[in-house]
Amino acid sequence: MPRRFSCRWPPWWPAATVGTKTAWARSQGLGGAFFWEFNGDTADGELVTAIDSGLT
Numbered sequence: 001m002p003r004r005f006s007c008r009w010p011p012w013w014p015a016a017t018v019g020t021k022t023a024w025a026r027s028q029g030l031g032g033a034f035f036w037e038f039n040g041d042t043a044d045g046e047l048v049t050a051i052d053s054g055l056t
Helices: 015-027 046-055
Strands: none
Touching: 015 046
């Protein structure tokens, strides 16, 4: 049976962790990152900014 895993980002992950994970995705040559909804982000877009920073 194939190993199953979750790609969800727990809402308690800080922006620094999100940035590190997206930087890893970039270093592996992956095409990018996505998320389902904005409701876990701060009003100023801290998590979206971390994703952008990690991928650029």
